[in-house]
Amino acid sequence: MTKLIIDTDPGIDDAMAIFYAAAAPEIELLGLTTIFGNVTTQVATRNALRLLEIAGVEAPVAEGAHKPLNLPPFPPSANVHGEEGFGDIPAAEPKGKALSEEAADFLIRMARDHKGELVVCPIGPLTNIAIAMQRDPEFVKNVKAIVVMGGSLEEGGNITPHAEANIYHDPHAADIVCTAGDKLVLVGLDVTHRILCTPEDFVEIAANAPKLGGMLQEMSHFYIKFYREVAGLNGCSLHDPAAVIACTHPDLFETRAVPMTVSCEGETSGATLANPESGRDPVNVCMRVQADAVKSLFLQRLATLA
Numbered sequence: 001m002t003k004l005i006i007d008t009d010p011g012i013d014d015a016m017a018i019f020y021a022a023a024a025p026e027i028e029l030l031g032l033t034t035i036f037g038n039v040t041t042q043v044a045t046r047n048a049l050r051l052l053e054i055a056g057v058e059a060p061v062a063e064g065a066h067k068p069l070n071l072p073p074f075p076p077s078a079n080v081h082g083e084e085g086f087g088d089i090p091a092a093e094p095k096g097k098a099l100s101e102e103a104a105d106f107l108i109r110m111a112r113d114h115k116g117e118l119v120v121c122p123i124g125p126l127t128n129i130a131i132a133m134q135r136d137p138e139f140v141k142n143v144k145a146i147v148v149m150g151g152s153l154e155e156g157g158n159i160t161p162h163a164e165a166n167i168y169h170d171p172h173a174a175d176i177v178c179t180a181g182d183k184l185v186l187v188g189l190d191v192t193h194r195i196l197c198t199p200e201d202f203v204e205i206a207a208n209a210p211k212l213g214g215m216l217q218e219m220s221h222f223y224i225k226f227y228r229e230v231a232g233l234n235g236c237s238l239h240d241p242a243a244v245i246a247c248t249h250p251d252l253f254e255t256r257a258v259p260m261t262v263s264c265e266g267e268t269s270g271a272t273l274a275n276p277e278s279g280r281d282p283v284n285v286c287m288r289v290q291a292d293a294v295k296s297l298f299l300q301r302l303a304t305l306a
């Protein structure tokens, strides 16, 4: 059983990743922490609570940072995920509330309580993780792994020609997280761009699981429209679900050990750079993926939902 906390900015593919985690029998979801990115942090918290309620998962939500470490706040990515984060699905208030504990403190506490067992899977900007690392020098030692959806080594960017969106939205935080060495796995565009989920796949998802799968299918229309307009694709990349799947099925991914720094300035800001001169311990960057296997796992697990 993988004890998992997802740090998230829901977000359409975040919703896919969270429903996947709810469905996966090998995952024990210990909580969600929230971050700005696709939406504001407040909206991310509301959406995270709502997703857990819809999925029938009882797990805490801790709200995270409201802005990047050293940059002013970014506007949410409404063109990719819709004004409220779920495409054309209107906002709705959850029944529950977030913890009064801040995300970084929740992460630190859970890493201590589940020493050597907790996998943290950030699928948004890395601010909360960097704050946890700064507040507790033992944080990286205490976690089993930090498996990030973010970055790109050879694929180029998706928000600028150089940068992947999660890294771009807080490059200083990402640079701190890149000091985590062997505990860190980056599931970036080099692999997530290989995993495409088509409108036909979402028809299947909705047919197998009318309530939760149906909601994902409804959201996917907006997301796939973006991919069609920007990249001419008939489908969307499974960015965030791929990171969650990498937490439990690392054998489906081939990694490269790379000492890494993040550009924090100028037109390359947010680029993840192989930097052997940095003297840093290498991190694990996913460079290849068994894309068909990842996608069929995604479809199979979602089919077990309501």
Ligand code: BDR
Pocket (backbone or CB within 6 Å): 011, 012, 013, 014, 038, 077, 080, 123, 124, 149, 158, 164, 165, 166, 239, 240
């Ligand atoms: C990442 O950016 C966000 O738009 C997605 O949710 C994903 O986490 C992909 O670059």
Ligand code: CA
Pocket (backbone or CB within 6 Å): 008, 009, 010, 011, 013, 014, 037, 038, 123, 124, 240
């Ligand atoms: Ca995300």
